[in-house]
Amino acid sequence: MIKLEPRVERSKSWSYLSPVLAILLTLITGYVVFALLGHDPLNALYTLLVAPIADWYGVTELLVMTTPILLCAYGLALCYKASVWNIGAEGQLLIGGVCASAVAVNFVDSTSAFALPLTLLAGIAGGMLWAGLAAFMKLRLNTNEILVTIMLNYIAVNVLLWAVHGPLKDPHGYNFPESALFGDSTLLPVIFDGTRLHLGLAFALLALCATWVFISKTFVGFQIQVLGLDASAAKMAGYKRAFLIAGVLVISGGLAGLAGAGEVAGPIGQLVPQISPGYGYAAIIVAFLGRLHPLGITLAGLLMGLIYMGGEMAQINIGLPNAIIGIFQGLMLFYLLSCDVLIGYRIKLSLPFKQQKTQLTPIAQES
Amino acid sequence: MDLEVITNILYATIRTGTPLLLVALGEMVCEKSGTLNLGQEGMMLLGAVAGFITMYQCDNLLIGFSVAALVGIMASLVFAFVALNLNASQVAAGLALTIFGTGLSAFLGADYEGKTINALPTLAIAGFEHIPVLGKALFSQDAIVYLSWALVLGAYLFFKHHRAGLAVRAIGENPGVGNNLGLPVMRTRYLAVMFGGALAGIAGAYLSLAYTPLWTQNMTSGRGWIALALVVFASWRIERVMLGAYLFGFASIMHLVAQAFGLAVDSNLLAMLPYGATLIVLIMLSKNKQKLKMYEPMWLGKPWHKGH
Numbered sequence: 001m002i003k004l005e006p007r008v009e010r011s012k013s014w015s016y017l018s019p020v021l022a023i024l025l026t027l028i029t030g031y032v033v034f035a036l037l038g039h040d041p042l043n044a045l046y047t048l049l050v051a052p053i054a055d056w057y058g059v060t061e062l063l064v065m066t067t068p069i070l071l072c073a074y075g076l077a078l079c080y081k082a083s084v085w086n087i088g089a090e091g092q093l094l095i096g097g098v099c100a101s102a103v104a105v106n107f108v109d110s111t112s113a114f115a116l117p118l119t120l121l122a123g124i125a126g127g128m129l130w131a132g133l134a135a136f137m138k139l140r141l142n143t144n145e146i147l148v149t150i151m152l153n154y155i156a157v158n159v160l161l162w163a164v165h166g167p168l169k170d171p172h173g174y175n176f177p178e179s180a181l182f183g184d185s186t187l188l189p190v191i192f193d194g195t196r197l198h199l200g201l202a203f204a205l206l207a208l209c210a211t212w213v214f215i216s217k218t219f220v221g222f223q224i225q226v227l228g229l230d231a232s233a234a235k236m237a238g239y240k241r242a243f244l245i246a247g248v249l250v251i252s253g254g255l256a257g258l259a260g261a262g263e264v265a266g267p268i269g270q271l272v273p274q275i276s277p278g279y280g281y282a283a284i285i286v287a288f289l290g291r292l293h294p295l296g297i298t299l300a301g302l303l304m305g306l307i308y309m310g311g312e313m314a315q316i317n318i319g320l321p322n323a324i325i326g327i328f329q330g331l332m333l334f335y336l337l338s339c340d341v342l343i344g345y346r347i348k349l350s351l352p353f354k355q356q357k358t359q360l361t362p363i364a365q366e367s
Numbered sequence: 368m369d370l371e372v373i374t375n376i377l378y379a380t381i382r383t384g385t386p387l388l389l390v391a392l393g394e395m396v397c398e399k400s401g402t403l404n405l406g407q408e409g410m411m412l413l414g415a416v417a418g419f420i421t422m423y424q425c426d427n428l429l430i431g432f433s434v435a436a437l438v439g440i441m442a443s444l445v446f447a448f449v450a451l452n453l454n455a456s457q458v459a460a461g462l463a464l465t466i467f468g469t470g471l472s473a474f475l476g477a478d479y480e481g482k483t484i485n486a487l488p489t490l491a492i493a494g495f496e497h498i499p500v501l502g503k504a505l506f507s508q509d510a511i512v513y514l515s516w517a518l519v520l521g522a523y524l525f526f527k528h529h530r531a532g533l534a535v536r537a538i539g540e541n542p543g544v545g546n547n548l549g550l551p552v553m554r555t556r557y558l559a560v561m562f563g564g565a566l567a568g569i570a571g572a573y574l575s576l577a578y579t580p581l582w583t584q585n586m587t588s589g590r591g592w593i594a595l596a597l598v599v600f601a602s603w604r605i606e607r608v609m610l611g612a613y614l615f616g617f618a619s620i621m622h623l624v625a626q627a628f629g630l631a632v633d634s635n636l637l638a639m640l641p642y643g644a645t646l647i648v649l650i651m652l653s654k655n656k657q658k659l660k661m662y663e664p665m666w667l668g669k670p671w672h673k674g675h
Contacts, residue, residue: 004454004672085458137646143653146405146458147596147645154589154642162635281466288459321477323584326470330409333463334445337455344454 004345014342019289019296022335023303029331039318047317048310048324058309060195064267066305068093068259068276070204072283073301074211075252077292081215082248083228088134088149089256090280091156092127096257097264098156098163099126101179101271104186104264105168115185120261127257128250130156135249139242145249153280164273179271188266200262207255212294224248256280277308278326285333304329370500372627377504379623381512382578384616386411386570386587388515390594391601391608392522393566398598399526400559401539403668405461406446408591409468410564411571414439416472418572419582422484432511432572439568440561442468447560451553454670465591473584480583487511487577511573518566523605535559539664542671552671567591589642596645600652602662611648618644 027045034044053059072089079086100123107115130152138145161177170180188198215221227234227244234241263275286304290297311325341347390407397404418435422428442464450460487509495506526532535555538545542552570590575582593615601607617624619641625632653659 087462137650141650141653142656142659143646143649144599147592147599147649150589150592151596151642151645151649154592155639155646158635158639158642161638162633165635166633284462285466321474323470323473323477326466327474328470330463330465330467330470333459333466334449337449337460337463338453340455341453 003348004341005348007344007346011343015291015340018339018342019291019300019336021339022289022332025335025339026328026332029335030328037320039320044314044318044320047314049306051317052306052309052313057195060192060197062302062305062309063201064196064198065308066301067200067204067266068263068279069283069286069304070298070301071200071207071259071262072252072256072280073286073290073297074204074207074294075248075255076283076287077290077294077297078211078215078224078248079252080287080292081228082224082244083231084138084245084248085146086131086134086149086249086252087146087284088131088152088280089252089259089283090276090278091149091153092130092253092256093260093263093276093280094153094156094160095130096123096127096260097271097275098160098168098260099123099257100261101163101168101182101264104182105180105271107186108180108183110183110185112185115183116188116265119182119186119265120258123257123261123265124254125257127253127255127260129253130257131249131253132246134253135246138249139245160271160275161273164271168271170270177273181270182265186265187269188262196267198262198266200259200266203258203262207258208294208298215294220244220247256283282308282329285329285336288333289336374500374503376617376620376624376627377500378507379620380613380616381504381508382616383619384613385512385515386573386578387590387594387597387615388519388609388612389511389566389570389573390591391597391612392515392518392605393563393570394594395598395601395603395605395608396522396535397559397563398667399539399603399664400535400556401542401664401666401669401671402447402450402556402560403457403461404443404446404450404464404560404563405458405595406442406464406468406591407461407563407567407594408587408589409465409472410439410442410567411468411574411587411591412472412585413442413468414568414571415575415586416476416479416571416582417568419482419484419575420475420479422576423479423482426485428485428487428576431576432569435568435572435576436565437568439564439566439571441564443560443564443567444557446564447557450670451556451560454672457668457670469585476582476584480581482582484576484580486580487573509577511569511577514569519605519609526605536664539666542666546673552673593641593645596649599659600648602652602659603664604662615641615644 030045031041034041053062072093076086076089100119103122104119134145134148134152137143137148164177164179168179170178188200191197191199223239224244227239227241260275264271268275282304286297286300289300307325307328311322314320315322390411394404394407414435417438418431421434422431446460446464449455450457489507489509492506496502534550538550538552538555546552571587574586597608597611597615600611621640622634622637625637
């Protein structure tokens with residue numbers, strides 16, 4: 001029988017090893033599943049995880065893919081540090097994209113230097129507003145933030161669809177549900193010629209540093225951590241719960257909104273119905289896999305971006321539906337949660353003959 | 368507006384509300400045992416795809432729904448193991464189940480998109496279906512609708528009048544006390560989670576075998592999440608979940624209602640209605656903190672392990 005024995009102290013090493021173990025288990029499962037499906041498992045894993053970044057262009061594409069995931073995940077990690085279950089990065093990203101597009105379509109022929117900053121600010125404001133709604137409903141109306149943010153995600157999808165079919169539809173676009181192509185003045189400049197890698201990456205790096213300093217070096221960041229660990233302790237210390245919760249939600253909404261703006265003003269270049277293949281949901285897994293630490297999140301985000309790219313590649317090269325992306329994501333989270341048991345518990349294998357031995361010493365059994 | 372329109376709206380309201388009723392009932396039973404399973408959406412999708420594939424291959428509705436229920440149970444067992452045995456956060460484990468179920472169902476169903484099957488037929492109760500207005504809505508539905516009513520009645524009686532129902536509620540309020548009373552906490556929670564899984568599976572299959580009847584990726588479109596809100600709406604009381612489910616069913620068919628009244632509202636805006644309604648309902652129900660706390664199972668979502 002396998003028994004769980006609580007540890008006296010939470011194991012620090014296992015909190016770092018658990019994500020690695022989870023990734024390994026996911027890979028092993030992938031290997032077995034590919035083999036069962038009749039694919040060459042090594043080739044499939046190679047297509048999924050190595051082939052996408054085999055060349056320089058692939059590496060830049062990975063960074064393009066990872067940028068929105070990271071922006072969302074840094075913000076989500078702040079929320080989760082405060083024990084605020086924000087599941088709404090996806091909706092905040094979509095609204096950010098819509099708001100940015102609403103500004104950008106007015107600058108199609110302009111050369112104004114304000115066009116791009118205004119577009120990005122609109123995206124950030126949109127995301128903040130969407131998350132702010134959730135904060136208002138949680139703090140003032142006492143609703144559960146999980147359900148509220150999920151519902152806001154679904155509403156955001158419909159806002160996006162409404163926008164591309166209605167007010168933001170390109171009048172010269174042959175009735176396609178797309179906005180006009182953005183002008184150069186509202187597009188994020190490309191960092192390396194010949195790639196799609198754009199300035200959004202710099203924002204992601206900035207967010208990495210900012211959230212890191214914020215959570216580990218500022219007093220407000222400390223308050224957020226205390227609130228997340230023990231709400232009553234935070235109350236005793238006189239920290240302002242509403243301010244902190246609204247703060248983390250609005251910051252994470254702003255980052256997700258920036259991610260959305262970066263997508264429409266970056267690799268896509270216009271508003272389309274499909275601006276995100278679920279980056280906001282992937283970011284939840286990334287935040288957990290990265291142990292809510294900005295550096296860990298960066299690594300986990302790169303892995304998640306790789307899975308997205310590999311999924312697309314596997315669909316083209318070996319004809320696997322790209323839904324395997326979702327399977328891998330779900331599996332990874334399940335494995336992570338399962339491995340996390342090792343942080344708080346020691347696994348004890350008690351064999352039948354050993355049990356007899358313990359029967360002789362009932363006191364030892366009690367402890 | 369003539370009577371036929373009202374009849375049809377009532378009929379469609381019940382049909383649309385039925386999958387919501389099933390999932391919400393399952394989740395409520397699960398929550399009464401103190402377990403919060405946010406994986407409803409994933410289990411519904413798995414049930415929908417499993418039911419559809421089975422139906423396509425065997426052309427037997429009973430087997431189709433049974434397989435869907437079984438797949439729902441299997442999915443719920445994964446959640447139960449991670450959340451109850453390994454003490455993981457129930458919120459995170461439920462989310463994982465939803466993400467996993469969404470991916471797996473899309474993967475399994477990729478070859479079945481656009482295929483057609485023989486949909487679940489309606490089962491008119493002779494003599495009653497001709498009652499004006501109510502006849503079609505109440506007595507000319509399909510077997511799953513009647514099943515959902517039977518389940519609601521059964522669950523109501525179980526929790527109100529049966530000792531075991533009381534035991535489930537006691538465990539949801541305080542598993543430690545339940546354990547001291549000699550109640551099988553783990554087994555009860557497992558059974559409650561499995562019941563939720565079975566109903567979510569059937570509800571998903573209802574969408575792909577009766578309501579649409581087609582398989583498309585993500586076809587549940589948030590119904591699993593709305594069901595979670597419905598449980599709050601119903602304040603964990605069985606009889607109220609039925610009212611809630613049909614109210615939401617009505618909100619989801621607003622486009623039909625708008626058509627009947629000759630209103631031209633953007634379809635994408637109308638599509639927001641069920642989600643918007645969910646928010647409004649959550650706000651109305653959550654305003655009174657004390658009242659909500661009173662109805663909510665006290666141990667909801669908190670881990671518990673023997674010997675703590």
